Amino acid sequence: MIPASFEYKRARSVKAAIELLADGNAKVLSGGHSLVPALKLRLNQPEMLVDIARIASLKGIKVSGKELVIGSTTTHQEIASSDIVKEHLSILAEGAGAIGDVQVRNKGTLGGSLAHADPSADWPALVLVSNAKVVLEGSGGERTLNAADFFTGFFSTALASDEIITEIRFPIPAKGTKSTYQKFVQPASRFALVGCAAMREPSGETRVAFSGVADAAFRDTGIENAISGKTLTAENINHAVSDTAKGQDIMSDHYASEEYRVHLAKVFAKRALMALA
Amino acid sequence: MGVKINVTVNGKAYSHDVEPRTLLVHYLRDTLLLTGTHVGCDTSSCGACTIHVDGIAAKSCTMLAVQADDCEITTIEGMAKGSDMHPLQEGFKECHGLQCGFCTPGMIMSSADLLSKNPNPTEDEIRHALEGNFCRCTGYHNIVRAVQYAAEKMAVEV
Ligand SMILES: Cc1cc2nc3c(=O)[nH]c(=O)nc-3n(C[C@H](O)[C@H](O)[C@H](O)COP(=O)(O)OP(=O)(O)OC[C@H]3O[C@@H](n4cnc5c(N)ncnc54)[C@H](O)[C@@H]3O)c2cc1C
Ligand code: FES
Ligand code: FES
Numbered sequence: 208m209i210p211a212s213f214e215y216k217r218a219r220s221v222k223a224a225i226e227l228l229a230d231g232n233a234k235v236l237s238g239g240h241s242l243v244p245a246l247k248l249r250l251n252q253p254e255m256l257v258d259i260a261r262i263a264s265l266k267g268i269k270v271s272g273k274e275l276v277i278g279s280t281t282t283h284q285e286i287a288s289s290d291i292v293k294e295h296l297s298i299l300a301e302g303a304g305a306i307g308d309v310q311v312r313n314k315g316t317l318g319g320s321l322a323h324a325d326p327s328a329d330w331p332a333l334v335l336v337s338n339a340k341v342v343l344e345g346s347g348g349e350r351t352l353n354a355a356d357f358f359t360g361f362f363s364t365a366l367a368s369d370e371i372i373t374e375i376r377f378p379i380p381a382k383g384t385k386s387t388y389q390k391f392v393q394p395a396s397r398f399a400l401v402g403c404a405a406m407r408e409p410s411g412e413t414r415v416a417f418s419g420v421a422d423a424a425f426r427d428t429g430i431e432n433a434i435s436g437k438t439l440t441a442e443n444i445n446h447a448v449s450d451t452a453k454g455q456d457i458m459s460d461h462y463a464s465e466e467y468r469v470h471l472a473k474v475f476a477k478r479a480l481m482a483l484a
Numbered sequence: 485m486g487v488k489i490n491v492t493v494n495g496k497a498y499s500h501d502v503e504p505r506t507l508l509v510h511y512l513r514d515t516l517l518l519t520g521t522h523v524g525c526d527t528s529s530c531g532a533c534t535i536h537v538d539g540i541a542a543k544s545c546t547m548l549a550v551q552a553d554d555c556e557i558t559t560i561e562g563m564a565k566g567s568d569m570h571p572l573q574e575g576f577k578e579c580h581g582l583q584c585g586f587c588t589p590g591m592i593m594s595s596a597d598l599l600s601k602n603p604n605p606t607e608d609e610i611r612h613a614l615e616g617n618f619c620r621c622t623g624y625h626n627i628v629r630a631v632q633y634a635a636e637k638m639a640v641e642v
Pocket of ligand 3: 581582583584585586587588618619620621622
């Protein structure tokens with residue numbers, strides 16, 4: 208399968224990329240592991256691709272103050288194998304290591320995954336559970352959004368057409384915070400049929416986020432409110448997950464019915480909370 | 485229309501004008517005539533098109549040739565040293581790691597990526613490392629043995 212024709216420009220800086228994007232029907236290219244398949248299927252036919260993969264300032268992992276800052280073009284593999292990530296926010300390494308397969312992790316990037324906002328992708332649940340901030344830059348300047356405000360629905364985000372994600376800022380959790388990412392893999396695509404990310408701070412505050420279940424990744428505030436501050440006993444956990452994904456627009460497709468997805472979500476929420484106990 | 489790319493493939497430098505929409509696998513097969521890299525699914529799933537770009541395994545059906553500009557590429561044709569097979573090639577032969585052979589170039593390139601990072605993998609690590617490569621013939625057991633054979637041989641050679 209061959210994509211339709213397009214022009215290709217490699218941007219050398221964020222500023223240059225934004226200028227190229229202002230110019231009509233152009234699309235950002237990062238790792239290409241969602242965009243190239245879409246171009247091949249001609250689901251997407253932009254006039255120009257602006258390749259940002261080699262802009263040095265967009266790549267890398269560092270600690271800045273109380274935050275772990277990851278550049279948008281950092282690959283899943285770089286995150287999964289990073290000692291800094293493992294030390295400060297190991298759930299990100301765990302989740303990134305569960306994406307697709309080795310070759311996909313070698314090319315795909317954090318920023319690309321967030322911009323694509325596939326409801327079955329792993330990153331959205333991970334940035335939601337860790338209360339991350341997404342930093343965007345466009346012709347109007349820079350803005351920083353809470354992960355929860357960045358995702359706006361099925362494959363949609365708050366990104367404007369001339370904006371790029373530059374970095375993701377993750378608050379470093381308090382010492383003693385526990386976390387886990389539990390994924391039920393759709394065996395053909397390797398995306399999450401259900402992905403449950405959970406974090407519990409020493410104070411007992413607990414956050415739970417899902418991918419794969421609804422039309423967009425979401426924080427399950429029902430579970431969070433029911434279990435935060437309570438001991439993680441089997442009884443409390445069972446009670447907390449009884450209304451998993453309540454009020455969400457649950458997906459249904461030929462891989463999993465709505466009923467089966469909700470069932471799996473409950474099972475995986477339970478496993479996640481047990482793992483934090 | 486064309487964009488100029490410079491690539492080094494199996495140690496040899498090339499320079500070509502390519503259409504931006506040219507997939508890397510087609511550039512390798514149709515322009516450089518390196519047909520050892522196969523197209524299986526053409527949908528990023530099977531791994532038959534796996535090559536190394538700057539030393540890491542990538543699916544060449546899911547990359548544009550322009551994305552490989554200034555990169556060092558290794559394909560299956562670059563694995564043997566003259567008439568000496570790479571230990572992985574030898575392992576696949578000795579352990580019956582192939583039947584039709586269609587998946588084999590990709591399997592070997594993914595296995596080489598694994599062994600470069602982890603020279604002494606467990607069986608479980610080998611199976612995980614090959615999650616992106618499908619084989620419709622062998623049932624995988626002999627592929628795992630082939631990788632173990634190569635790991636042992638390479639450990640002795642070092
Ligand atoms: C076989 C296969 C299996 C996969 N399995 C999984 C899986 O299990 N879990 C999972 O989560 N994902 C999976 N993926 C998707 C993979 O993680 C992609 O790499 C990721 O979704 C997109 O990142 P990218 O860098 O490749 O983005 P690209 O494909 O380059 O871009 C994707 C979209 O985001 C836009 N974009 C990219 N970067 C930016 C930026 N910095 N700012 C603004 N817009 C941007 C592009 O314009 C495009 O619209 C899989 C992909 C494949 C091919
Ligand atoms: S041909 Fe590239 S992954 Fe199947
Ligand atoms: S040997 Fe036939 S597909 Fe693997």
